[in-house]
Amino acid sequence: MKANELKFNDVDRLIVDNVEQDEFWVHRDLYRDPAVFELEMKYIFERNWVFVGLDSQAPNPNDYFTTWIGRQPIIVARDKQGKLGAFINSCAHKGARIAHHRDGNAKQWVCSYHGWAYDTAGQCIYIKDQDAGCYAEPFNKLDHNLKKVKFGQYRGFLFASLSDDVPPLDEHLGEAKKMLDLVWDQGPDGVEAIPGVSTYTYNANWKMQVENCIDAYHLTSCHPSFMNIVSRRKAGESRNTQVRSIDFNVMDVVKGGTACFPRGHAVIYATNPLESERGLFVHKDEVVARVGETKAKWMLATRNLTIYPNVQFAENASLQMRVIRPLAVDKTEMTIYCIGAKGESDAAREIRIRQYEDFFNTSGLATPDDTIAYEDCQFGFKAKKLEWLQGTARGITGNHRGSDDLSREIGIEPETGFMGPMGAWDETVYYGGYRAWKQFIKDGLEADGLL
Amino acid sequence: MTDLVRALAEASQVLYREAYYVDAQRWDEWLGLFTDDCEYWLPAWRGEHELTANPKREISLIYYATRAGLEDRVWRIRSGQSIASTPLPRTTHTVHNILVEDVADDSMTVLSTWTAHCFFHKLNASEVFFGDYRHSLRKTADGWQIARKYIVLKNDYVPTMLDIYNI
Numbered sequence: 001m002k003a004n005e006l007k008f009n010d011v012d013r014l015i016v017d018n019v020e021q022d023e024f025w026v027h028r029d030l031y032r033d034p035a036v037f038e039l040e041m042k043y044i045f046e047r048n049w050v051f052v053g054l055d056s057q058a059p060n061p062n063d064y065f066t067t068w069i070g071r072q073p074i075i076v077a078r079d080k081q082g083k084l085g086a087f088i089n090s091c092a093h094k095g096a097r098i099a100h101h102r103d104g105n106a107k108q109w110v111c112s113y114h115g116w117a118y119d120t121a122g123q124c125i126y127i128k129d130q131d132a133g134c135y136a137e138p139f140n141k142l143d144h145n146l147k148k149v150k151f152g153q154y155r156g157f158l159f160a161s162l163s164d165d166v167p168p169l170d171e172h173l174g175e176a177k178k179m180l181d182l183v184w185d186q187g188p189d190g191v192e193a194i195p196g197v198s199t200y201t202y203n204a205n206w207k208m209q210v211e212n213c214i215d216a217y218h219l220t221s222c223h224p225s226f227m228n229i230v231s232r233r234k235a236g237e238s239r240n241t242q243v244r245s246i247d248f249n250v251m252d253v254v255k256g257g258t259a260c261f262p263r264g265h266a267v268i269y270a271t272n273p274l275e276s277e278r279g280l281f282v283h284k285d286e287v288v289a290r291v292g293e294t295k296a297k298w299m300l301a302t303r304n305l306t307i308y309p310n311v312q313f314a315e316n317a318s319l320q321m322r323v324i325r326p327l328a329v330d331k332t333e334m335t336i337y338c339i340g341a342k343g344e345s346d347a348a349r350e351i352r353i354r355q356y357e358d359f360f361n362t363s364g365l366a367t368p369d370d371t372i373a374y375e376d377c378q379f380g381f382k383a384k385k386l387e388w389l390q391g392t393a394r395g396i397t398g399n400h401r402g403s404d405d406l407s408r409e410i411g412i413e414p415e416t417g418f419m420g421p422m423g424a425w426d427e428t429v430y431y432g433g434y435r436a437w438k439q440f441i442k443d444g445l446e447a448d449g450l451l
Numbered sequence: 452m453t454d455l456v457r458a459l460a461e462a463s464q465v466l467y468r469e470a471y472y473v474d475a476q477r478w479d480e481w482l483g484l485f486t487d488d489c490e491y492w493l494p495a496w497r498g499e500h501e502l503t504a505n506p507k508r509e510i511s512l513i514y515y516a517t518r519a520g521l522e523d524r525v526w527r528i529r530s531g532q533s534i535a536s537t538p539l540p541r542t543t544h545t546v547h548n549i550l551v552e553d554v555a556d557d558s559m560t561v562l563s564t565w566t567a568h569c570f571f572h573k574l575n576a577s578e579v580f581f582g583d584y585r586h587s588l589r590k591t592a593d594g595w596q597i598a599r600k601y602i603v604l605k606n607d608y609v610p611t612m613l614d615i616y617n618i
Contacts, residue, residue, distance in 0.1 A: 196495030196510025368535035
């Protein structure tokens with residue numbers, strides 16, 4: 001069935017949301033149907049706020065970097081006055097790519113093809129041989145500037161939208177802003193992307209990554225090699241002493257929970273009995289003085305946050321920022337960064353870097369086990385004979401509306417949440433993403449008269 | 452010329468033997484080529500033409516200050532507990548354009564280029580990774596050993612997997 005033939009009922013039936021009867025099920029077509037993927041790109045990525053970067057990626061006037069909103073290439077640039085904005089990376093004339101480098105500093109861009117020039121606010125400042133061009137009024141009255149896209153910033157987190165018909169960014173982020181604050185406020189001037197980016201692809205649906213970040217259940221079965229290496233180091237069976245990585249084996253004193261926010265954002269969190277192993281611990285006194293004991297405690301704790309649909313801030317083994325770019329229903333591109341407080345000490349930075357490389361990096365001892373697992377799922381999805389998954393049932397008897405003791409301590413008021421024993425490994429944390437998914441697609445189809 | 456030819460022959464044998472052990476998945480012998488204190492470093496790219504240079508303040512794809520990090524990876528590969536390592540791809544490494552520098556009786560620097568062809572079974576797909584090596588070799592009681600290996604991966608847009616056997 002082609003994308004423009006899919007009605008809302010076709011996608012609505014893919015998610016059974018009946019928690020009053022203790023049921024919530026998702027259909028495998030969500031992950032494997034190219035027509036569903038088209039709807040997602042159109043209504044979730046290209047008609048919604050998406051994350052585009054950190055302000056540290058373009059700190060000075062005329063700095064820029066290139067990225068994507070869904071399938072559409074953009075430039076994020078700081079103009080000569082220092083104001084950030086974003087526009088499509090395509091010349092108004094014949095469409096050529098304008099910015100040729102991934103990032104840089106430029107007072108203007110001159111299109112390599114026919115010489116049209118643009119400044120870093122996206123304004124067209126020069127049309128080659130314009131006076132001799134025998135142009136007529138229909139051309140002259142056109143807007144020759146680079147196509148601006150809606151741009152917003154929360155703290156140093158940059159977002160953009162291809163559609164103007166989105167709520168204000170503040171409203172889009174909602175309560176999830178408080179989880180972003182627990183990242184940003186780790187440094188007095190916020191956080192920055194540490195040099196050394198990695199980009200990889202995997203052969204599976206983008207939502208596998210969205211869910212994996214907030215998936216506690218896979219830890220002990222997918223990452224036992226990592227957990228056992230950490231144990232071996234502690235026992236002296238491994239000679240590797242350059243990194244003290246997170247010890248997931250220490251769970252008996254940990255308290256954890258999950259929370260869903262409106263518009264698909266979600267988070268899982270757990271207390272950290274081994275604060276001293278975090279890079280941020282080096283600066284704990286300064287952090288406590290600035291944000292207080294409770295917030296500092298949670299900054300040093302485990303928090304994996306998804307800001308729907310395309311960015312994740314995972315803080316457990318280190319602090320990682322993951323940007324998700326769907327390429328096809330069964331292929332996804334990931335760009336990952338280690339992030340850390342601006343101006344942090346050498347000691348803190350070195351700890352977080354070694355920990356990031358050990359666990360989170362593309363070439364680390366944990367991430368590949370996740371991504372191969374996604375590919376294995378996508379392989380399983382080839383079996384059209386199978387329809388429904390069974391991966392959204394854990395935690396359903398502990399799922400509740402609003403906050404609980406733990407989320408109140410963190411300072412958030414979620415839409416729904418879970419607090420329970422270690423070992424529950426809640427899956428109700430996926431519900432918010434699916435509810436938002438339905439809403440975005442429904443709203444989009446309705447706006448297009450295709451409900 | 453004789454000194455150069457000798458150094459080149461000896462350096463080549465170390466590099467080819469390293470590739471041979473990796474491709475044959477003879478991990479203990481591969482580890483044995485490295486000194487205990489060897490630095491193994493695969494930096495990340497900062498941008499199009501600049502690599503990260505300070506492993507204490509910038510990210511590397513792999514950075515080990517000693518051989519122990521490689522030992523952890525071999526343990527993981529053998530553990531059967533890593534889905535990404537099961538099954539391992541078939542690999543063929545080629546090392547070429549070998550240049551020797553700073554040749555002394557018990558040390559030398561070796562520059563080379565490399566490719567690693569990998570066949571990933573689950574996808575029935577072949578990928579090739581390529582770049583440069585810079586080895587520091589040291590003559591020990593066990594012969595020439597690798598005291599430092601610096602790897603540049605030129606095509607760092609990674610198709611899922613990146614580990615010690617495809618660099």
